[in-house]
């Protein structure tokens with residue numbers, strides 16, 4: 001136990017399939033072999049299994065399939081609801097982090113596959129704010145380098161990253177992942193040199209390429225001090241650099257972001273602007289006490305404990321997603337058919353008198 005070990009929370013974000021979980025797995029094993037082990041938290045309620053040893057797993061608190069079933073939600077709605085439920089207990093997680101202080105340096109948060117579920121939801125905001133107001137907190141934005149060889153896709157990814165940076169107000173490390181397939185140099189070059197990006201765009205003739213060109217200039221500021229590391233979560237390449245960038249991001253948080261946050265808090269206190277309340281140890285989250293159906297949270301905290309595997313319990317009635325989708329699709333087809341036949345009928349009734357008129 002090292003009393004001086006300052007904890008750092010690392011929130012891992014990225015588009016679906018960018019490699020977040022694989023990266024968390026690799027980062028975890030790298031940290032295990034090089035220093036104090038990390039403390040890993042899985043916030044994805046819908047994943048089937050996590051390949052790393054998770055110290056806290058959202059699936060032990062809320063059962064994604066149960067939430068879908070009980071609240072009649074689709075997959076994404078259920079993920080959001082699970083996160084909402086979990087965030088009401090987040091003070092307990094903060095207490096755990098505090099309790100473990102001195103044992104771990106990095107507290108790594110793996111987030112759900114659909115990025116917007118975390119970045120644009122109330123619970124994502126609560127979790128991020130709760131962490132950042134208690135510990136140095138940084139974001140790793142995982143970018144799929146292979147998919148980003150197309151300049152328009154690259155720009156979409158960067159715009160998304162930029163919007164998260166401004167929203168979360170946290171230091172950012174971009175992990176350009178999957179460098180074992182495509183080296184990330186082209187992306188770094190595009191960020192440093194506008195002309196090289198323009199050249200790449202020349203081959204794009206779509207309307208969106210014009211938009212991308214103008215957006216690129218707007219992102220110049222965002223690119224300027226951005227911390228970037230090219231990694232392969234499969235081979236482990238580049239993780240030394242990623243760790244260096246994490247140290248730099250922690251420094252940024254302490255020197256730049258934390259004072260700004262403190263100032264902002266003081267300002268909002270002076271102006272009497274109520275800030276979204278963030279929990280400390282032992283405090284209850286004030287934001288969500290009911291789920292949309294009006295049930296008490298106590299009812300929907302379905303199961304506790306690590307034996308709460310979400311796949312295939314025998315007594316569980318499976319949600320027949322296909323049936324729901326099929327029904328909706330059938331409804332749609334019927335509606336279109338009905339509309340078509342009533343159109344045909346009305347066309348007939350219009351044309352019939354005309355036919356009668358001409359014969360008279």
Ligand SMILES: Nc1nc2c(ncn2[C@@H]2O[C@H](COP(=O)(O)OP(=O)(O)OP(=O)(O)O)[C@@H](O)[C@H]2O)c(=O)[nH]1
Nearest residue numbers: 016017018019020021022112113177178232233234
């Ligand atoms: N070649 C290569 N494949 C990778 C790398 N990292 C991840 N993958 C693959 O990319 C796919 C998605 O990886 P995940 O780690 O599940 O990505 P994710 O972002 O957690 O996915 P979701 O949470 O389901 O959206 C898997 O098939 C991985 O094996 C990498 O560095 N190189």
